[in-house]
Amino acid sequence: KKMELPTLPPPSSLTSVEDFVNAVSILFEPAPPLAKALFEAHQKSPMKDYRAIISAAKGAIQVMDSAAKLEVINAHPRIGQKDASKLSKFSKIEQGMTEENKVISAEEQKILEDFKNLNADYEKKFGFKFIIFVNGRPKKDLLPIGRKRMENSRDMELATGIKAMLDIAVDRLKKIEKAEGAKTTLESKKNNDDSPVSEASKL
Numbered sequence: 001k002k003m004e005l006p007t008l009p010p011p012s013s014l015t016s017v018e019d020f021v022n023a024v025s026i027l028f029e030p031a032p033p034l035a036k037a038l039f040e041a042h043q044k045s046p047m048k049d050y051r052a053i054i055s056a057a058k059g060a061i062q063v064m065d066s067a068a069k070l071e072v073i074n075a076h077p078r079i080g081q082k083d084a085s086k087l088s089k090f091s092k093i094e095q096g097m098t099e100e101n102k103v104i105s106a107e108e109q110k111i112l113e114d115f116k117n118l119n120a121d122y123e124k125k126f127g128f129k130f131i132i133f134v135n136g137r138p139k140k141d142l143l144p145i146g147r148k149r150m151e152n153s154r155d156m157e158l159a160t161g162i163k164a165m166l167d168i169a170v171d172r173l174k175k176i177e178k179a180e181g182a183k184t185t186l187e188s189k190k191n192n193d194d195s196p197v198s199e200a201s202k203l
Contacts, residue, residue, distance in 0.1 A: 005179045006026045006089050006176070008023055008027075011023075011047050011048065012048070017039050020039045024057075026172065027050065027172050028075065028165065028169055031072040033068040034060060034061065038057060042056075050173050058166055069162070072165070073161045073162060074128055076165060076168075078115070078119045079139065079142060080111070080116060080119065080139060095134070122149075125154075
């Protein structure tokens, strides 16, 4: 059984700061400086959909000071984080940590240990978390990428991490839209099957 994806209400219905923050946190993880900037932009000029919100996020991050950028990028969990209770529903899915998937093999345990060391080295060097758009790849394929990125400059890594964060938001939105579309199609089919016309046509 797959873990159910979170749902997103239409942006037009997000009139309170709390509702808006809760919705954008599904896409970006809880990042107060970003949520605040986006809510203020939405108040001035309402954004019609979440693609517009993600686009606005890119611009909002670009003009943030260094401390705010770090808070935004550090909102994402570490790759290989063992404590599932600290992960959002989407992060659990992206890291393959569903409720049914509790047994960790020796190989997976080794990969998690390697990631723990990589994360520590990365954060010591750059001062923020290693963020990567997983995109369905197994963790073992991400380790060499992380090690290679250790050679980059801090500015390059900050830009890479922010781009990954925005790519993750786009991917999450696509997954939600796909799930909602499938649900609507299923409900429509059920309603048609249950309708008197459909019943009559079966006779």
